Amino acid sequence: MSKTRVLIVEDEPHIVESLSFILQRADFEVDTALDGTEALRRLSRHIYSVLILDIMLPGISGLDVLRAVRSDRALDRLPVIVLTAKGQAADRSAAEAFGATAFITKPFSNTEIVERVCQLAAGVSK
Amino acid sequence: MRSLAGSKIRALRKNAGLTQGELAQRTGISPSYLNLIEMNKRTVAGALIDRVAxxxxxxxxxxxxxxxxRTIDGLNELLSDPAFSGRPQGPSTDLEFVSRHPEWADLLLRVYRAFIDRNQSVLALADRLNRDPFxxxxxxxxxxxxxxxxxxxEILETDxxxxxxxxxxxxxxxxxxSESLSATARALATFFDNPEMRVQxxxxxxxxxxxxxxxxxxxxxxxxxxxxxxxRREFAGAIAGACDAASEEFNAPLDSVESRRFRAIMQMSTPLAQxxxxxxxxxxPALASEEARSYAASALHAYVAAAILMPYEQFLDATERRRYxxxxxxxxFAVSYEQASHRLATLRRPGAEGVRFAFMRSDPSGYITKRLPLPALPLPxxxxxxxxxxxxxxxxxxxxxxxxxxTLPGGDRFLFFARAIEKRPQTVAFPRHLLSIMLVCPAADASRVVYADGLDAQVSVPVGTTCRMCPRHQCGHRQEAPLFL
Structure with missing residues (x-):
């Protein structure tokens, strides 16, 4: 049986590296993208169970990626965890409006993020 | 308006070791009348004030x-500040307070101004912290x-x-x-250490x-x-030259000829006036900050330029002949409406005074950008x-x-006249920039002023100074509840 696939979209390589490691340890197959363009390219080619999306990305922003995901019929039900470094109300409400499934504010704990990904991958939204 | 002169007379009389009877005798009035003056219940003016002195x-x-x-005006503004609402006492308390405790009144006013200053600093700092991209x-x-x-x-610890x-x-x-975090922390420390970070x-x-x-x-x-x-000989023709230069200068079409001429005169006179x-x-002593000294220097150089373009005696004479x-x-005088208006408010040379005007300039949002009050007309x-x-x-x-x-609530009557002027012509990229200039003089002087012509002096609009200081409860224009019941 193939592993559940997760896409991490985050421009900070060290965070990507640690996130990938802990999710792989939790038995997920992990893809990564360092910017919005790469993220959209990967989303168009592969099927993911969960998307972890940083909101502050160079070029196409995390919010733009989220909007594109939600306007795509094939992706509109994909669980999306939005990472926000600012933790600010404006970012959060914009992401909420665009259909984010969950929010995790940096700096997060590994346990917190793995648990959330597991829940969403299993189809539990809360 | 009640006078504070009585309280001063009382204090000076006591300092001089005089009884009311002795001073009344020297002054040629009855002791009971002097008592009323000292209680601020009668005004003292004209020849009588000279005799008392x-x-x-x-x-x-x-x-x-x-x-x-001026202190009372400041304290009244403090009383009308919503931050201190709920005070039961009216402005009459200030009159007594200022006359009996001048040092305390002055200190209170300074504390209030320091409070305003700190408040504005906090707001500016908060704004900066919220918006600074760095x-x-x-x-x-x-x-x-x-x-x-x-x-x-966590990976290192748990795996x-x-x-x-x-x-x-x-x-x-x-x-x-960790290294990157340290660098950011150092940069932040430098940022906060920078004197430019200080809120103005x-x-x-x-x-x-x-x-x-x-x-x-x-x-x-x-x-x-x-x-x-x-x-001065070397400046002969400078004014005419500035006029020509201003007229011929097409590089700054956004400024009026009068503004450019004024600026040119200011530039030329700066070395002499410096x-x-x-x-x-x-x-x-009031100019405590570098910023204040810089503003003050600009204002005073502008004063000189105005005095060059509108020489005192000549301008005073013209104002009387042309009835302001x-x-x-x-x-x-080939000056702008605003320049002439502001000059009117400087005609206060002792012994050669014009009509005393209060001057006020506001933008359309109500932000007051220039103010010069009259003793009986405090400007907020x-x-x-x-x-x-x-x-x-x-x-x-x-x-x-x-x-x-x-007519103010206290009964003092004034002639108000104002005009909104374009500070600079509008362009597609720059919306219309209007400022309203108002001059106010006591109604007693209105007959000397052309702007009273045709107005029925008996018809006077009941006005206040600010809503919070105004006791006219039924006023349909009220925006805030009055502070005084």
Whole structure:
């Protein structure tokens, strides 16, 4: 049986590296993208169970990626965890409006993020 | 309006060791009348004030209550500040308070101004912290580094199956992000250490206000500089030259010819005026900050330029002949309406005074950008003035003069006249920039002023100073509840 696939979209390589490691340890197959363009390219080619999306990305922003995901019929039900470094109300409400499934504010704990990904991958939204 | 002179007379009499009877005798009035004066229940003016001063052996100016009135205006503004609402006492308390405890009144006012200053500093700092891109970026970097460090540390701490290579790799991540975090922290420390980070005082303009008020908006020394400028041979033709240059200069089409001419004169007169301006700026105790001194220097150089273009005696003579008609004066002296208006408020040379005007300039939002009050007409410093004042109605018909008689709650009557002018012509990229200029004079002087012509002096609009200070409960224009019941 193939592993559940997760896409991490985050421009900070060290965070990507640690996130990938802990999710792989939790038995997920992990893809990564360092910017919005790469993220959209990967989303168009592969099927993911969960998307972890940083909101502050160079070029196409995390919010733009989220909007594109939600306007795509094939992706509109994909669980999306939005990472926000600012933790600010404006970012959060914009992401909420665009259909984010969950929010995790940096700096997060590994346990917190793995648990959330597991829940969403299993189809539990809360 | 009640006078404070009585309290001063009482204090000076006691200092001189005189009884009421003795001073009354020296002054040629009854002791009971002197008692009423000392209780501030009768005004003292004209020849009587000279006799009282002589009886006390002091200068007439020592009985003058202008400074106290200014303190009262300031305290009334404090009373009308919503931050201190709920005080049960009315402004009459201030009159007693100021006359009996002048030092305390002055201290209270200083504390209030310091409070306003700090409030504005806090707001400015908060605004800066919220909007400064460097700070926003720094916070983002800190959170990113901390996230990377936390995540890698947790892996190092909890994962027993790490290979040596993996352990080294995550240790390197911790080290690298720690280093980056340190750099960000150092940059932030430098940022906050920078003197430019200091919030500029919100009171610089107030300090300049204080300089103008203390001098009654008249500077004899600068009038002299202006006269010297006009007489000096090397400046002969400079004024005409500035006029020609201003007319022919097409590079700055956004400024009026009058503004360019004014600026050119100011530039030419600056070297001559600089010593006098620096002396005034350097010695006035109110000018506490560099910013205030800089504003004050600009204002005083502008004063000199105005005095060059509108020489005192010539301008005073013209104002009386033309009955303060600002359009006629603007044409005669080739200055703008605003320049002529402001000059009117400087005609306060002792012994050669014009009609005393209060001057006020506001933008359409109600922000007061220039103010010069009269003793009986305080102009608000921090809040909006009475919406019935002509200065606001003038925005409804820019270019036209709005005028009316107005009566303050205390019964003092004034002639108000205002005009909204275009500060600079509008362009596609720059929306119309209107400022309203208002002059106010006591109704008693209105017959000398052309703007009272045709107005029925018996018809006077009931006005206030600010809503919170105004006891006219039924006023349909009220925006805030009155502070006094």
């Amino acid at each position: 002589a009886g006390l052996g002091v200068e007439r100016s020592e009985l003058d209550d202008t400074a106290e009135r 700070l926003g970026e720094s916070v983002h970097r800190i959170l990113t580094n901390v996230t990377a460090i936390r995540s890698a540390s 027993d199956r790490l290979s040596d290579a993996q352990r080294s790799r995550f240790l390197r991540i911790v080290a690298a992000d 005082s919100g009171t610089a303009m107030e300090q300049v206000d204080a300089l103008m008020l203390d001098s009654d908006n008249y500077f004899g020394e600068l009038e002299q500089v202006a006269d010297d400028f006009r007489k 010593p006098a301006v620096m002396r005034l700026v350097g010695t006035h 008609d600002l359009d006629a004066l603007s044409r005669q 410093r921090y809040s909006n003035a009475c919406p019935l004042w002509a200065i606001y109605a003038a925005f409804q018909s820019p270019g036209a003069t709005v005028r009316s008689f107005g």
